[in-house]
Amino acid sequence: MSTGSERSWSARLRRRAVAALPPEKLLPDAQPAYVASWIYVFGVLTLSSLAVIIASGCILALKGPAWWHVTGIGHFFNSVHLWAVELFFFFMVVHLWGKFWMAAWRGGRARVWMTGAISFLVAIPCALTGYVSQQNFDSQWISTQAKDAMNAAGIGAFFNLLNFGQMYSYHVLLLPVAIVAIVIGHILLVRRHGVVPPFERERLLTGAAPTGGLREGE
Amino acid sequence: MAAIFDLNHHAAYLHWHFIDVSVSNVLVIAVMLLVFAVAVLAPFPHGRSRGSS
Numbered sequence: 001m002s003t004g005s006e007r008s009w010s011a012r013l014r015r016r017a018v019a020a021l022p023p024e025k026l027l028p029d030a031q032p033a034y035v036a037s038w039i040y041v042f043g044v045l046t047l048s049s050l051a052v053i054i055a056s057g058c059i060l061a062l063k064g065p066a067w068w069h070v071t072g073i074g075h076f077f078n079s080v081h082l083w084a085v086e087l088f089f090f091f092m093v094v095h096l097w098g099k100f101w102m103a104a105w106r107g108g109r110a111r112v113w114m115t116g117a118i119s120f121l122v123a124i125p126c127a128l129t130g131y132v133s134q135q136n137f138d139s140q141w142i143s144t145q146a147k148d149a150m151n152a153a154g155i156g157a158f159f160n161l162l163n164f165g166q167m168y169s170y171h172v173l174l175l176p177v178a179i180v181a182i183v184i185g186h187i188l189l190v191r192r193h194g195v196v197p198p199f200e201r202e203r204l205l206t207g208a209a210p211t212g213g214l215r216e217g218e
Numbered sequence: 219m220a221a222i223f224d225l226n227h228h229a230a231y232l233h234w235h236f237i238d239v240s241v242s243n244v245l246v247i248a249v250m251l252l253v254f255a256v257a258v259l260a261p262f263p264h265g266r267s268r269g270s271s
Contacts, residue, residue, distance in 0.1 A: 036262045036264060037257070037258065037262050038256070038257040038258075038260050038262055039254075039257040039258050041257070042257065090246075090250060090253075093250060094250055094253055094254050094257065097254050098254070098257070098258070
């Protein structure tokens with residue numbers, strides 16, 4: 001490859017990406033000894049639930065409402081999608097509790113916490129807009145209650161929650177794309193900064209009470 | 219296909235000041251707290267050390 005191509009934007013981007021996340025960091029084959037607790041499993045459980053949600057949601061979108069409302073197999077995938085959402089929030093909240101109590105934003109990991117919090121906040125309207133897909137009186141009721149909530153928050157002029165097509169489109173496309181993008185950023189940041197060390201390790205190494213937290217490798 | 223549990227009745231609600239939550243919701247929250255406690259306290263199987271820090 002000539003010297004000139006090294007100045008191209010793609011080469012610069014590649015160097016920056018590899019510098020930030022070399023392959024052994026992007027796909028590690030070992031983990032710190034302190035990551036030996038069941039609480040660390042809930043992140044991947046949340047991810048697995050999200051994968052099932054996306055997969056079952058794609059099948060539901062491909063086949064359409066007449067399929068999932070009427071046929072047995074459609075009803076099954078509808079139920080898989082619903083229960084995957086229930087498990088997604090269950091595991092995500094337990095993951096959130098664990099990360100909060102271990103102060104996982106320490107050591108330069110503030111963006112990891114922020115992306116996690118944002119993905120939680122975006123997942124909530126994504127789940128709530130899914131109710132309109134029931135296409136029954138219950139979903140209309142939920143829409144009217146949500147419209148009242150948006151009006152009370154002062155943003156009712158921007159979102160018409162009674163617009164079924166719009167809310168269904170938010171649920172099927174816009175919000176899942178946003179969630180997946182934020183989760184990818186969240187995971188890449190975890191890979192980059194590493195899992196936060198426990199308080200005891202920081203106290204042992206620095207001889208002081210934990211403050212800012214250790215960065216990876218300290 | 220008959221449902222295993224009869225879902226065609228009103229849910230029981232617990233009401234305390236402004237908090238109005240169904241019994242099933244309270245049970246789910248209790249299970250989440252229990253799972254969190256077990257996850258933190260339960261022993262984790264230690265495999266062969268492979269040069270981890």
